[in-house]
Amino acid sequence: MSFCEHCVQGVRHEGDPEGTTETINGIKTYVAIPKSDYPKDKAVLYLPDVFGVLELKNHQLLIDAFAQNGFQVYGPDIFEGDPVPTSFLDGDGKPFDLQKWFPSHSAERTGGFVRKLIDGLKERGVTRFAAVGYCYGGRLVFDLALDNTIAVAATAHPSLLQPADIDAYAEKSKAPLLVEACEVDAQWPKEKREQAENVLGGGKFVPGFKQDYWPGCEHGYAVRGDLSKPEVKAGKEGAFKNTVEWFIKHLGSAGGKYARL
Template sequence: MAISDDTNNKWLAKPSGACCLKGTIHKGEPRGVYKDIAGVETYISRPATGTENGRILLYFPDVWGMFPNGLLVMDTFADAGYLVLGLDYFRGDPVWKHRKNRHDHSNPNFDYEAWKKKHMAFADKHIPGWVEEVKKEYGRPNTKYACVGYCFGAPYVCDELAHGKTVTAGAFGHPAFLKEHHFRNLTKPLFLSCSETDHTFNTESRRKAMEIMQMDNKIYQLQLFAGVEHGFALRGNMDVPYERYVKEQSLKGIVEWFDFWLSQ
């Protein structure tokens, strides 16, 4: 179900808020390339020759879009053997472009709500066709797929896991825009990488999501970190040892989840 159309129940993981605008930029040189797929610019990161596992990972970005941190995370998934494709459903208009500078997101002329509504509508409409084109262009009859999303990208992970047409397993980090149906409709395994303190997906909402999945016998794993906040898996300060450790453990947990389920 398109997230921009559903008004029937309350948010569990709330829409992206001020906490989603914070973060630090990580060091490194992304190695992927861009290509138009189904009319959407797409970042493609390939595993090194000889390390390919023959699997494809669909990446749904957070509100920062195709920024260095996200590109480097996609490259890290590629290092694990996956062909990674991430679509820019913000079309070159990520949230960081509306900040005065990296430390100030108080631009009075930026209508964050209108920005979210516009890009959700585009993503809702274009993701299904994009997934099909990825399968057509890069998949083979025996290819297995996984998907991962952060913040804004979480509901698209749940959508892929709900209809069960393509992906074998999925994961998200510090989610936003999730309602009860996103958990009730799951048909494939979900990995949740979360922070104990998260104004978007707080303790009460997280427990409700767990309750839904337990009652409905969903397959899931919760990875929960203390001492960090929303955005930890993408925008933490890598000069702080614990924040670097948490980010790396999130990535490691997701890769191991995919490796297991896609090997079954």
């Protein structure tokens, strides 16, 4: 498995995170809780790209926004404090070997931390989970859906997926799946988009499948996109809205309708 150049490109977004950081079952986690009533037995797992939840503020702002739409949201530190440096986004020019970094942070290893978090949340009374994954996190969402650990799945510009994963999803998962795709994406190119439609679309995947396509956007747009570009701003906001509505439809929230980004 490998990454693409856009996996480590993008811009920082403005805003002040409002969540907190907790350690849940040994996993350091960014937590955002709705200020109004919310279903205590349901939770959203937020699974990030290689920059990590705690290091890149963009992720925290998105987690906060999901919480503003009626969900309790948990973003685990899946990289054990060792994500890809966010200085990449600042163009500091320092060398970093992504392919050397990856073996110490395989999906098998990081997925184990997510499952520990899930176990900890179950002890708090959560019984039903949705998950959203961006780039690297999309791989983890598929893994959780393939063994039906989660009830609802969503991903934007997923990485590290193979054609066999799409076939396996149709055969094994019961989780409705949303994919937010884009025009320039070596990780989820036209061939995978079309395969997903052929295998899961048109009502063939009974639990539910939807795939959206954002022209003028490239891999990473939903988290690290340049919002000064109208098409990227529309893609980021649209992908978020679609994901909220997917969760409301298949997981349910106290609000019952999309609020805001």
